[in-house]
Amino acid sequence: MFSSDSPYLSSRGSVIKWFWDSAEEGYRTYHMDEYDEDKNPSGIINLGTSENKLCFDLLSRRLSQSDMLRLEPSLLQYPDWRGHLFLREEVARFLSFYCRSPAPLKPENVVVLNGCASLFSALATVLCEAGEAFLIPAPYYGAITQHVYLYGNVRLVCVYLDSEVTGLETRPFQLTVEKLEMALEGANSEGVKVKGLILINPQNPLGDVYSPGELQEYLEFAKRHELHVMVDEVYMLSVFEESVGYHSVLSLERLPDPQRTHVMWATSKDFGMSGLRFGTLYTENQDVATAVSSLCRYHGLSGLVQYQMAQLLRDRDWINQVYLPENHARLKAAHIYVSEELRALGIPFLSRGAGFFIWVDLRKYLPAATFEEEMLLWRRFLDNKVLLSFGQAFECKEPGWFRLVFSDKTHRLHLGMQRVRRVLEGKSQVAEDAPSC
């Protein structure tokens, strides 16, 4: 069934290996030929991976300060698997402040672990039986498929959104309660037991931000059907456009179903440190917090890193006066540059001033509206030394959408966009030359 079947692995082991082998294609090519200004200037520019590479100077300076290297014996000993109390206290204070919670959040509702990938894995396992499912609006960050499946054997049921704008008040790929209801009904009629709903806010790859009213509606829907809601807010501090009013789910005056609402945050995106592996769960449900903690033996992070994260999150002066303003200014500048490039090329795109990416409509560059053509265009980008992410990887049902990450240094971004332009200008001609059918 899987090309990576192995006499040494269990059937699930082969599936797990298959995910690695297949998901790695673009990245393997990229890692073998990574762009380097000096050593490999003709190497591949990565506009595919959602990382913020704009603030390494700030982070490096802050993380090298002498307050970061402290060695208490307790940091080297077996930890409380929920996370050291000093860190959970700091996380609770941090989230209370930045999520603007109506009341202070509590450390006992915090669980700390090595990233949100792990958190998806743990939540899927403790909330669902094998074979059960979560709803997720699509397009969505595709890796979640693996996160809930590899260990948890939990599936995702897509709530498919499309680009068509159907009314004055709507926007492309808009999530509505009607679509949620339909997807749930569809799953039920196929005998798939749905246990929860995953919301990503700000959304990845759309860059969408839900209004408090929308959030409330989605949560009410979930409550009606006794669904858990996992709200992934890993981009909450990466809203760089002041006019966008971002509202964390934790800012709501009253959660419709607090025992089934579980909030995820991490430093990977908002502090540009995907390699640091620090994520956190906030839930009032103590059964869920305890069950996830029990799995944290397998998702633990170093006591030394826990100490560093507490120091970082506690340093409001640096965050508010140095890091966030500068980070937002740099994100905004990079975003403006790429937006203008796209406009000059006459390419439609979506972007609402949050996240690291622009959701780009390249449908007119496909000779036919198929995923095969989408893949061909993606390969053409790669052959021209620029890595993007294609829409199918996000379960987008319309071929021709791409996610383009702009949170990179100017010289790489400029070169990457030149290469994008070259492919599209060439490709555009090919498409126009092709006989119409």
Add this chain to the structure above:
Amino acid sequence: MFSSDSPYLSSRGSVIKWFWDSAEEGYRTYHMDEYDEDKNPSGIINLGTSENKLCFDLLSRRLSQSDMLRLEPSLLQYPDWRGHLFLREEVARFLSFYCRSPAPLKPENVVVLNGCASLFSALATVLCEAGEAFLIPAPYYGAITQHVYLYGNVRLVCVYLDSEVTGLETRPFQLTVEKLEMALEGANSEGVKVKGLILINPQNPLGDVYSPGELQEYLEFAKRHELHVMVDEVYMLSVFEESVGYHSVLSLERLPDPQRTHVMWATSKDFGMSGLRFGTLYTENQDVATAVSSLCRYHGLSGLVQYQMAQLLRDRDWINQVYLPENHARLKAAHIYVSEELRALGIPFLSRGAGFFIWVDLRKYLPAATFEEEMLLWRRFLDNKVLLSFGQAFECKEPGWFRLVFSDKTHRLHLGMQRVRRVLEGKSQVAEDAPSC
């Protein structure tokens, strides 16, 4: 079925929570009343958790050196999930040297992750279907039960060993191929599919060290039955008695079935850093290495810690001339002290000069040879403010064995042993006073 059943959790979620709730009893009591020389001198002394608390001064000094805090951008970005290459190279060199491998070990056979608990979880999942099993000689480090079950739904089939010495060449709790064969046959006859064998060497809780001949026999047994062998060598550098000739499985001239032999090591024990969360797999089987790597998204460790570990493992001067000699001297001194105390009390025990613990025979203190009595004695220790581990937690089939950890600072160790003595002297009289039956 489980007292921790919850309307919010899946059935496996409830089991996962149950493990947390039940396993935590002694530790919860301990953490609420932890001994502190100044602040809580009547608090509980922990001789239960297998940690080396003797070398914090050395570690602290080494880990605080300026070479430890380096911040390359790549350390903050998404890593190679197998571990950064610079670290895998260092691990390969380190294991080649300390395991005395006949040929240099290779970085491509190394996978790095956040501890051996995670490695057990990953290996169970990729090697076994749900419901399948591994053989393990018992008594064994009980947490492995959870490690293979919580995510992987894999069970352990015990190869029960007993204290009786049956011949000149044998020792108490000796593992033999005959016992392995019997346990495997037993499992087969019950329809349990066994996929592998777990060996811990040096053994926990026995402190036993397998000879090369024994190792070879166990590996040949596994090969005959096409069983994977996971060799857990987390105490390999904690052999403090020079007369004990320790042999890593990687030192063997020829592995009977290299594609099914998977070696585990970590810094938790040998470098006294259970809170640092660094473990590693060595396997020649690339299918297994890749499948485990695929799960490493959920077991990743910080790039900063990866850098620190590479620095530590590379510093042979410090390891060979400072850390290991001093660590072994301190372990030996603590071991001598506890051994002498036990001898003075007339208590039989097992210990072969490796590990952090002594396997203590307190059977004569039980009024009846039952696990209820074992638990009563354990509680009596706890009431008298000293935490030990009881044999049943290691699946020992003879009630009355306890694991006593000696790798602690002198003042705590002395106080802990005083409390042990007080309980046993009291308990001993009670036992003697009881009417014989």
